[in-house]
Amino acid sequence: xxxxxxxxxxxxxxxxxMFAIVAGKWAVWLYRLPRADKMAILRGLPSRATLDxxxxxICESLLHRRIFRVDPLLGxxxxxxxxxxxxxxxxxxxxxxxxxxxxxxxxxGHVFFKYFATGLAHKPFFDFVMDLLLLFVLSGVALAWVKRxxxxxxxxxxxxxxxxxxxxxxSALWLIFPARLVAExxxxxxxxxxxxxxxxxxxxxHDHLGVMASINLEAAAWWVYSSCLGLFFVAMxxxxxxxxxxxxxxxxxxxxxxxSGEKKKxxxxxxxxxxxxxxxxxxxxxxxxxxxxxxxxxVYFLRDRRYKMLRPEVADNCLMCGRCAAKCPVGIDLNTLxxxxxxxxxxxxxxxRYAYLKEIDxxxxxxxxxxxxxxxTLLTPRILTAMEQIFTAAREEVWWADRDGGVCCGRPLKLxxxxxxxxxxxxxxxxxxxxHNIATLVTSCPICLKVFREDYALEGIEVLHHSEYILRxxxxxxxxxxxxxTSYTYHDPCELGRGSGSYEQPRAVIEAIGRLLEPADTRxxxxxxxxxxxxTAISDRQQVxxxxxxxxxxxxxxxxxxxxxxxxxxxxxxxGAAKEVHDLAEIVAARIRR
Amino acid sequence: MAAINFGYxxxxxxxxxxxxxxxxxxxxxxREMPExxxxxxxxxxxxxxxxxxxxEFNFRKVHTLVRRGEYQGAYEEMNxxxxxxxxxxxxxxxxxxRAVVMLIKHKLGDL
Numbered sequence: 047x048x049x050x051x052x053x054x055x056x057x058x059x060x061x062x063x064m065f066a067i068v069a070g071k072w073a074v075w076l077y078r079l080p081r082a083d084k085m086a087i088l089r090g091l092p093s094r095a096t097l098d099x100x101x102x103x104i105c106e107s108l109l110h111r112r113i114f115r116v117d118p119l120l121g122x123x124x125x126x127x128x129x130x131x132x133x134x135x136x137x138x139x140x141x142x143x144x145x146x147x148x149x150x151x152x153x154x155g156h157v158f159f160k161y162f163a164t165g166l167a168h169k170p171f172f173d174f175v176m177d178l179l180l181l182f183v184l185s186g187v188a189l190a191w192v193k194r195x196x197x198x199x200x201x202x203x204x205x206x207x208x209x210x211x212x213x214x215x216x217s218a219l220w221l222i223f224p225a226r227l228v229a230e231x232x233x234x235x236x237x238x239x240x241x242x243x244x245x246x247x248x249x250x251x252h253d254h255l256g257v258m259a260s261i262n263l264e265a266a267a268w269w270v271y272s273s274c275l276g277l278f279f280v281a282m283x284x285x286x287x288x289x290x291x292x293x294x295x296x297x298x299x300x301x302x303x304x305x306s307g308e309k310k311k312x313x314x315x316x317x318x319x320x321x322x323x324x325x326x327x328x329x330x331x332x333x334x335x336x337x338x339x340x341x342x343x344x345v346y347f348l349r350d351r352r353y354k355m356l357r358p359e360v361a362d363n364c365l366m367c368g369r370c371a372a373k374c375p376v377g378i379d380l381n382t383l384x385x386x387x388x389x390x391x392x393x394x395x396x397x398x399r400y401a402y403l404k405e406i407d408x409x410x411x412x413x414x415x416x417x418x419x420x421x422x423t424l425l426t427p428r429i430l431t432a433m434e435q436i437f438t439a440a441r442e443e444v445w446w447a448d449r450d451g452g453v454c455c456g457r458p459l460k461l462x463x464x465x466x467x468x469x470x471x472x473x474x475x476x477x478x479x480x481x482h483n484i485a486t487l488v489t490s491c492p493i494c495l496k497v498f499r500e501d502y503a504l505e506g507i508e509v510l511h512h513s514e515y516i517l518r519x520x521x522x523x524x525x526x527x528x529x530x531x532t533s534y535t536y537h538d539p540c541e542l543g544r545g546s547g548s549y550e551q552p553r554a555v556i557e558a559i560g561r562l563l564e565p566a567d568t569r570x571x572x573x574x575x576x577x578x579x580x581x582t583a584i585s586d587r588q589q590v591x592x593x594x595x596x597x598x599x600x601x602x603x604x605x606x607x608x609x610x611x612x613x614x615x616x617x618x619x620x621x622g623a624a625k626e627v628h629d630l631a632e633i634v635a636a637r638i639r640r
Numbered sequence: 641m642a643a644i645n646f647g648y649x650x651x652x653x654x655x656x657x658x659x660x661x662x663x664x665x666x667x668x669x670x671r672e673m674p675e676x677x678x679x680x681x682x683x684x685x686x687x688x689x690x691x692x693x694x695x696e697f698n699f700r701k702v703h704t705l706v707r708r709g710e711y712q713g714a715y716e717e718m719n720x721x722x723x724x725x726x727x728x729x730x731x732x733x734x735x736x737x738r739a740v741v742m743l744i745k746h747k748l749g750d751l
Contacts, residue, residue: 392742394749399719402695421690421724451693454722462723462742471722579725582742585675586734617729 047146049155049162053269056276058154064279068291071283071319078312083304090302099301107293108132112375116326117201123193124324124375126186127219128290134179141172157275160230160244161268164237177241180230183223190220204334206325206345208286209353215285218278225274229267235260286349289322293376296320306382308389308465317378321348327370327380332574336595337588339363344370344380351387361387363583366461367574368544388463395466403474408450409482413443416484416507418475418498420491421454422613428628429490429613432635436516439638440524445482453478457497458579476502488515490631492542492612493579499546511542513552513611513630520558526639533561534633535605537596537619538572539612552611552630559637563603573599575610577618593622601625609633661709665747669706673743676703678733685727685737691720699727699737706744715749 079087090096105111108129114121135156142156145166155162189200197205208216227244234240234248235255251260282288296316304313327344334340342363350356364384371380417437423429430449437444456471479487487504489495490512498509510518519525534556542548549569556562567573576584576592584592597619600608608627610616620627670676683700691697697720706714718741727737 396719398716402720406694421722421726422729424690425688425726425729451690453694454690454724456722458725458738459723462738464723467719577729579723579738582736582739585736586731614725614729 047162047165049152049158051158051161051268053265053272054154054158055272056269057157057272057279058276060276060279061153064282067283068288071288071315072295075312075315079304080311083299083311083313086304087299087302090298095301095303096298099298102297102301103294106297106375106377107290110375112377113324113326116373116375119189120193120200120202120326123186123189123200126182127190130179130183130186134176134183137172137175137179141169141176144169144172158268158272160233164233164239168239170241173239173241173245175241177243177245180223180227181243184227187220187223202325202329204325204328204340206323206328207340208323209349211281211284212286212323215278215281215287218274218281219287221274222271222278225267225271229264229271232260232264232267236264286321286323288319289376292316292320293322296376300377306379306386308382308386308460310386310390314383314386317383318348318352320376321345321352321378322376323349324375326373326375330369330373330571332365332367332369332576332592332595333363333584336592337584339584342583344374344378344384347384347387348378348380351383356387356391358391359583361391362462362581364581365540365574365576365578366580367540367578369571369574372544372570385461385463385465388461389465390463392463393465393467399467400470400474403453403470406453407478407481408448408452409478410446410449411444412482413445414483414485415442416445416447416479416482416487417449418447418452418455418487418489418491418494419449420489420494420613422493422617423490424448424451426613426616426629429616429631432629432631433490433512435635435638436519436525436631439526440519442519442524445484447475447478447482455491455494455497456501457493460497460501461580462582472497472502476504479504479507486510486515488512490613490629492539492546493614496541496545511546511548511551511611513542513555514548516631516634517551517555520555525634527559527634527637528639529558530560530637532559532607532633533563533605534607534609535563535565535600535603536568537565537575537600537608537610537615538569539610539615540572540574540578542611543572544570552609555630555634556609559633563605565599565603567599575612575615575618577614579614589618590621593618593620595622597623597625597627607633656705656708656710658708663709665711666707666709669743669747673736673740675733675735676707676740679703679735680733682732684730684732688726688730689721690724690726691722695720697721699741703740703744706748711748715745718745718748 110121110124113124138156138159142151142159145163193200230244231247231251234244235251240248299316306314306317323345325345328334331343334343342360347360350360366381368381419430453471453474456468460468484507486508488510492511495511536552536556553562573596575596576589608623608625609630611630616627616629681700686692686698686700689699697717702714702717721741723738725738731737
């Protein structure tokens with residue numbers, strides 16, 4: 047049996063080009079990894095991480111479990127295309143083995159097996175299973191059509207607007223399976239066999255088309271099927287479908303603890319090209335659903351970055367609230383990638399910059415506990431006063447780092463891409479903390495908190511947000527409060543919740559002094575206040591619109607007071623709210639038992 | 641009797657001749673950031689400024705001079721800004737001051 051017919055040519059050329067380009071890309075990306083990353087891979091390979099990664103690959107790349115959590119129908123669509131196609135290939139190989147035993151069969155022999163196997167005795171079991179799998183995939187294609195027409199039916203208010211290359215690849219993909227159905231059915235019409243799908247359709251063709259028409263149809267349909275496959279394979283490494291193969295190494299590298307950083311590096315390429323442009327990141331974006339800005343979301347940012355057409359207007363227009371990253375089914379580190387794009391666009395190493403950062407220590411007091419108010423807290427003196435009352439009530443000896451003016455933590459500058467200059471501030475503050483020999487560093491600002499924990503080298507100093515610190519004081523009995531009957535609703539600041547993973551501590555504090563009511567979007571889904579320091583693109587009017595939207599949701603809980611745990615969120619929400627907005631420290635200080 | 645030194649002084653008198661200054665960059669800045677023209681010069685930005693608290697950095701002065709075509713030293717001054725964003729929160733005209741800082745730096749220095 048020869049496994050070659052002229053129609054196989056488009057498929058063979060497409061497949062060869064795809065494998066060559068994908069392998070080439072991987073080789074270059076891996077080769078360019080910094081030495082530390084290469085060592086991490088070598089260390090990780092023989093460990094448990096490899097097994098875990100294999101498990102995650104099955105769960106995510108094939109079954110798409112995380113998309114099921116967004117919407118079950120959407121999950122089914124992605125699963126039927128990915129897992130269904132995988133099974134068609136895998137069961138197809140088993141089918142060839144069942145027919146021919148273990149012998150070498152070229153790739154096209156497996157893929158177009160129905161065409162070549164006409165002379166063999168039929169195995170109805172495989173006819174049935176292969177038809178079932180084809181139906182499984184076709185149902186996914188049908189849903190994909192529905193999604194293009196009405197994305198709402200699939201749990202998505204908006205879906206991605208694709209570029210031309212993606213549309214070509216998408217059209218080829220959608221045609222592959224209907225073409226396969228027609229081709230296999232036409233063969234069945236001439237030679238019999240086939241399951242409930244191809245067999246039935248083939249029988250119908252045989253009865254209604256006649257032999258000549260069926261012969262012509264068969265010849266044409268296999269050409270169309272092979273051409274669609276070939277076109278898809280050629281387009282694949284350059285289109286969104288590069289994600290099919292890129293997500294797999296990404297999962298493994300992530301398990302080997304490779305991470306993106308504030309500077310671009312080769313690992314980023316795995317993340318950028320693993321984006322399937324599914325568009326799940328669009329709906330959570332408040333810039334989209336409140337301000338109707340629809341060209342800056344992570345899907346478009348990654349696309350622009352990948353095709354080297356990223357403009358500062360797109361890179362800068364993001365709150366970096368992390369709502370999209372929390373939903374991303376591929377788990378791409380969206381904020382960090384945007385950060386290092388901004389670094390590329392804007393970072394300018396300047397040795398003379400911030401030369402004034404010396405001998406400006408204006409700190410006061412002494413104690414093992416240091417308190418860093420942060421710029422935003424200095425602008426909200428009620429939080430500062432409340433913290434002072436709490437420290438006094440708990441009889442804590444406190445070193446005040448910046449009550450009379452201090453140096454910014456560096457995170458706002460870092461978020462705008464000037465990472466080298468931000469490092470100077472970080473070094474200055476680190477030296478300051480060391481000089482005053484503190485053991486605990488408390489801050490009221492989650493922006494500072496995040497940078498202290500992630501970018502400062504503060505070994506030996508425990509960094510706490512004031513919500514965590516206050517809760518500790520309450521639990522150890524050093525701070526006694528009276529419970530009132532006021533009802534509160536709590537707004538999770540992005541940098542504290544999604545950014546630092548502190549959801550429970552502020553809630554525990556509020557529940558100790560009153561009744562807590564949760565807003566509709568809470569914890570991982572909490573809205574951003576809209577005034578994030580990460581965004582330098584939106585106007586004041588747009589910030590207020592976002593604040594009104596957040597405030598409306600918080601007020602809808604019916605709570606008497608809105609509570610948050612970030613001075614910036616407090617100021618931002620207050621601009622859109624009719625009710626009072628307080629920081630956690632203020633409501634605690636008001637309830638201290640005298 | 642010696643006058644008490646309060647730490648303040650009177651600026652030296654000088655005149656800016658807008659007709660003789662090259663306003664090309666200033667025009668570009670105002671075209672990209674038209675809201676800067678709504679500045680009433682209240683100085684709230686400078687009053688709350690983190691860098692201004694530690695140095696002589698004066699955001700109101702620098703951006704006003706730049707708009708008049710006085711670019712000398714403006715880039716170096718703007719580089720003192722820590723971009724903390726307090727000025728944006730207090731601006732009564734809602735000017736996106738952080739974007740102004742970045743724009744002026746971009747036009748005058750980052751090339």
